[in-house]
Structures are given as structure tokens and as C-alpha cells.
Amino acid sequence: MDIRTLCLGVLSRGDATGYEIKKAFEEGPFGHIHAASFGAIYPALGALSDEGMVLGTEQAQEKRPDKKVFSITAQGRAALDAALLAPPGDDKVRSDFLFILFFANHLPVAHLAGLIDRRIAWYRDTLARMETCGHCAERPGEVFVHGLGLTIYRTAAEYLSANRGRFLDQVSAANHLAAE
Amino acid sequence: MDIRTLCLGVLSRGDATGYEIKKAFEEGPFGHIHAASFGAIYPALGALSDEGMVLGTEQAQEKRPDKKVFSITAQGRAALDAALLAPPGDDKVRSDFLFILFFANHLPVAHLAGLIDRRIAWYRDTLARMETCGHCAERPGEVFVHGLGLTIYRTAAEYLSANRGRFLDQVSAANHLAAE
DNA sequence: AAAGTATATTCCAAATCTATATATGTCGCT
DNA sequence: AGCGACATATATAGATTTGGAATATACTTT
Structure with a gap:
């Protein structure tokens, strides 16, 4: 587009x-x-x-x-x-965040924890703003797209919160193994 | 990045x-x-x-x-x-699909239905490929990022399936009102 | 009083994308 | 047997887009 x-x-x-x-x-x-x-x-x-x-x-x-x-x-x-x-092209995403997390084994665990926490906070703030926005309650297209966005962000925030601890433990364990 | x-x-x-x-x-x-x-x-x-x-x-x-x-x-x-x-920049998304759906009132309902169905099919195919991929079962960072991707795509596909009918009905209704 | 944020536009170099050209082999279809 | 489509592989020209700086002014926070 x-x-x-x-x-x-x-x-x-x-x-x-x-x-x-x-x-x-x-x-x-x-x-x-x-x-x-x-x-x-x-x-x-x-x-x-x-x-x-x-x-x-x-x-x-x-x-x-x-x-x-x-x-x-x-x-x-x-x-x-x-x-x-016109037929829509594929969605294009550029996420520094995901690229960095992909290489978790290159990074200190405390740094990773900070990245994830900041991202969860960003989702909470963004969701709070989105939930109280007026511009999206009229036309069906706007409501539908807005609802999809809310659903995806809620899911992403929940995933990060739910898996944060286990992930950081696994990175720690892998780093200790690699250090031996 | x-x-x-x-x-x-x-x-x-x-x-x-x-x-x-x-x-x-x-x-x-x-x-x-x-x-x-x-x-x-x-x-x-x-x-x-x-x-x-x-x-x-x-x-x-x-x-x-x-x-x-x-x-x-x-x-x-x-x-x-x-x-x-380095601190990650914000994620950047470019979705023709969402932009088009946003303007649902500009488009025929059959066209919208096709768009949504194709997108659901794309999610199903992509999820099938992702679920059977080997490259992501080793390092914790790759598993974590892969898991987030799976979760988001599953959620998006479910949202589209669950809300498709209601959405199309609402667009129809809005178009009939506007035609009067 | 300084620094930062917000409104508002413009320009430019650098980065990036799209599309194409080149070359060849394989696969399925008719 | 021939045809088009697709996969492997690199490279480049041309168009688009980004990201930052420059220019103004006013309000808010420190």
C-alpha cells in the first residue's frame, strides 16, 4: 500500500x-x-x-x-x-525486540528481563489507551480492526508474563552449561 | 536494526x-x-x-x-x-490487510468475505509449517520467540473466524442504512 | 531560566525496496 | 517433445522511504 x-x-x-x-x-x-x-x-x-x-x-x-x-x-x-x-500484499513486520530475544544466549539474563518487562509495560499502556479510545466505535471496519488489535496485544502481553520466568531460567541454565 | x-x-x-x-x-x-x-x-x-x-x-x-x-x-x-x-526501537508493522478492512464500508461484502477467508487460510498454512519446524527447538531464545509467534497467529485466526459472520452482517446493515 | 514537549513544515543524504536482467536445471502438464 | 512455472544464485538501476536536522514559536515542567 x-x-x-x-x-x-x-x-x-x-x-x-x-x-x-x-x-x-x-x-x-x-x-x-x-x-x-x-x-x-x-x-x-x-x-x-x-x-x-x-x-x-x-x-x-x-x-x-x-x-x-x-x-x-x-x-x-x-x-x-x-x-x-487491489489484493493486499503480505504483512511486513520489523521487530528489533523479537530479533534481540532470538539471540537470548548472547545476552545477560538481567538485560533480557529488563527488555521483557519494558515490553509488557508498553503493552499495558497501549492497551489502556486503546480501550478508552472513542474513534473506533462507529463504523464496523474500525471496530473489527480495533478488536483484532486489542486481542493480539492482550495475548502477547499474557504470553510474555506467563513465560518470562521459565524463559529466564532456561537461559541461565544454558549459559551455565556453555560456561563449563 | x-x-x-x-x-x-x-x-x-x-x-x-x-x-x-x-x-x-x-x-x-x-x-x-x-x-x-x-x-x-x-x-x-x-x-x-x-x-x-x-x-x-x-x-x-x-x-x-x-x-x-x-x-x-x-x-x-x-x-x-x-x-x-542497543535498546530496541518500536515494532513497525505494515498491513495492507488491516488498512483495507478498516474501510470495510467502502467495499462489497463478498469482497470482504474473500479477504478474510484468504487470511484465515494463510494463518492455517503458516501455523502448520511453524508447528513442524525443527530449527526452533534448541536455544531458549528461539523457542520463546517461536512460541510467541504461534500464540499470536492462533489468536488472530480465531478472532477472524469467531467474528467474521457478525462483522459481515454489520457491514451489510450499515450499507443498507447508507443507501436509504 | 533552562530544558523539554508540542505544533508545523521542509529538505536531504543514506538506507531500503521493487523490479528486472542474467544463467541454468528441474518439475509437471499437455 | 515442448512449454511454462518454479527454484537456485547474484547483481544493479531506479524509485521510494527513512531518519535526522533545520527552522519557528509557545507552553509546561524542572
């Missing part, structure tokens, strides 16, 4: 600035669905504007930098709907 | 060609942990070779193209261990 389609998706739910679109991919409704950076969003908005998919309106602000508010056009909505019909 | 570290990680488990490293990130042990492409792997191996982190040996093959088998050096192992100590 290219960035231009992602921006159209955000704008289809309401007007937004580039900055707000970025936030939608961080903490907002698309928080754990798709990542996107400033360096990709702003050029994409420029291209979409040139193609008539969005309309950008500059707004001077008194106590803030000027901002450009973008709104999606009828043509943009049509392009979004067409892009949504 | 940069590609050079990812390559060192794969090579720390045994010698491999660039092609085999790619496979490790597709179906292999790093299958759903981290994505990486040819266009990144080959230049990374070249750089690692220049820096003395890996040793590349060219091997002529009778019935296949020549291949370069890389093996990690002591310096490479040290660099890997150092990189593993």
Missing part, C-alpha cells in the same frame, strides 16, 4: 494537516496498522495535490506556524476506493 | 549465501520477525566483507550458478553482540 493511498485513507475521515496525518499513524486510528514518516507524507501530499486528489488550503495561525489543511476531493475518494480493491 | 546486523545474525547460526539469507527472512527462522530484500542484503554483505565482519568464499557449482558462501568472523560476532545490546 503506497503512502499516497494511506494519506487518502486518513483524509477520507476528515480534513487534516501533514502533521496530523503523521499522528494518525502513530497514536491515532492507524496507530498499529501502518507506519509512515514525514519525509514520505509531505511529498505524497504534494503529488496528490498536483493530481487533484486533495485540496490544500493554507491557514495562517497567530501563535503557531502556518499550516496547510488538506481535504480529499471526489477524485481522491474514487482513487482510494479503487486502491482498496 | 540495520540490515548489516540482521545479516550477521543469520550468519552467526551458520554459513550462508545471500540467497539463503533472504530465505531466512522469508520462510526461515526470521520469517515473521524482520523483512529484508535482495537489494539490501547484497550491498550489506559487500560492506561487511570490506570491514572484516564476514568472509566470502566463491564456490563454483557444476549445475548451478556460482555462489558466494559467507561466514562470520570473530570481529563480526563481537559487532553482533554489541548491536544486540
